[in-house]
Amino acid sequence: MPLALQAAIEEIAANIEIPSIRTAHSELSEAYRRGEGSHFRNKDQTIAYLLARMPATYAAVFKALLDLRERLPEWTCKTLLDLGAGPGTASWAASEIFPLQTVHLFEKSFSILSLGRKLAAYSETPALKSASWSEQDLTRPFELPKADLAILSYVLAETDCTDLIQKLILQGTTLLIVEPGTPKGFSTILALRKKIVEWGAYIAAPCPHQGECPMSSWCHFPARVERTKIHKILKEGSMGYEDEKFSYLAVTPFAPPPLEGRLVEKPLKLSGHVKLTLCTKEGTCEQRTISRKQKELYRQARDAEWSSPWM
Ligand SMILES: C[S@@+](CC[C@H](N)C(=O)[O-])C[C@H]1O[C@@H](n2cnc3c(N)ncnc32)[C@H](O)[C@@H]1O
Structure with a gap:
């Protein structure tokens, strides 16, 4: 993660009580296991998300964006939509890879959005510092700004965004979807992949073809996450790193260059x-x-x- 983001997280978490953040982290993890998603119920839970999950989702989005940039060397992103933005993880990752000029973030939880806005104030990217943050439920109608790229990072396990995705595709927006690298995360992506191709978009990554997925297991990739001291404490692990497994799909309104x-x-x-x-x-x-x-x-x-x- 960029140093500015690490410093921001450290400052926000400077006076935390480890036992209460650990409890908040367990509560979040249990809610995920029950399939309830991230309903941030208190400040400790939002801080636990920053400390324990944001580094992993950042690593996954960053890796997927690198793949996208490698596939589309002639293309760039100036205007970004971060949908279900949480603390703005995907925007931070994109700001390291593309020359962003405008960033719009949409998130339904006001508590995580507020924390995200605080973090963004530390960014060295003017577009992220001055980004627009909207408290918005993605399943409700809202005005979708025109953008080069829209990112849905770790959101679809929590909410159905099929209509929104169709709108983005018909609008000609390049789209990146990232989900946990589990059979469930992959099956969500696979189901959408079929629809997205029918709606006329092209798959830029990871698939080198537009046909049916030939994989007999779930398609997923690793992203290396360096563990901080507090990360190790919260996750009760001693290793200096962990590999976040993620599944993803990047689609474009134009045909990408061929890939073997x-x-x-x-x-x-x-x-x-x-x-x-x-x-x-x-x-x-x-x-x-x-x-x-x-x-x-x-x-x-x-x-x-x-x-x-x-x-
Ligand atoms: C697992 S977090 C991912 C946050 C961030 N995108 C990331 O990659 O770190 C899922 C986020 O989606 C948000 N979310 C879930 N359902 C939503 C909906 N219907 N509309 C807007 N945001 C939603 C949650 O509040 C939460 O912040």
């Missing part, structure tokens, strides 16, 4: 050869073994990671 394939599993790097699982532009899921003898390809395979594009 994408690694949809961690590559197995063995001595003299690398085993890859690729989703291909033909719409298949294939295992390939690249040996040292295939010089250039072997070099590419050695450097590749789970989620890398395959050229």
Whole structure:
């Protein structure tokens, strides 16, 4: 996360009582497990979200945005919509990747929105510092500003946004959806993917094709999250990092440049050869073994990671 965001979180959390934030974190986690989503009931719960979940959702959105930028080198985002913005996580990630000029955030919970606005005041990106924040339920009608990119990050598990997504697609907005990398998160994305293609948009990432998904398991990717001291305390873990697993879909109103394939599993790097699982532009899921003898390809395979594009 950018230093300005880390400093802002540290300052906001400077006087917290660890036991009460830990309780708030457990309450949030239990609510997620019960499928209730994030109904922030008190200030401690919003702070627990900043400390324990925001670093992970930030890492996932940041990684998905990097993939999108790599797929669309000629495209950029100046105007951003952050929908179900929470504390503005996706806007912070986008501000590190695109030259944002205007940012509109929509969020139904006033408590997390207020905290997000406080955080944004610390940003070094003028567009984020002066962003517009609206208290808005996404399932109710509202005026949708024109934008280059709209992001729905970890929102669809909590609310159905099908109508809103259709509106964005018909309006020609590029869209990024990020969900937890679980069978449930992926099935939400898969169901929308079919509709989105029918509505005339193109898939830019992660899929290298527009056809049916050939995966026999759920398509998901890892994003590395460095753990802070307080993160370790709240999550009762001792490792210095964790991998947030996420599923995502990025769609555009125009056809993206062709792509041979994408690694949809961690590559197995063995001595003299690398085993890859690729989703291909033909719409298949294939295992390939690249040996040292295939010089250039072997070099590419050695450097590749789970989620890398395959050229
Ligand atoms: C898990 S949080 C994700 C927040 C942020 N996008 C992120 O990636 O960190 C889900 C957010 O969606 C918001 N949300 C859920 N249903 C909503 C709705 N119908 N309208 C607007 N926001 C909603 C919640 O209040 C919460 O802030």
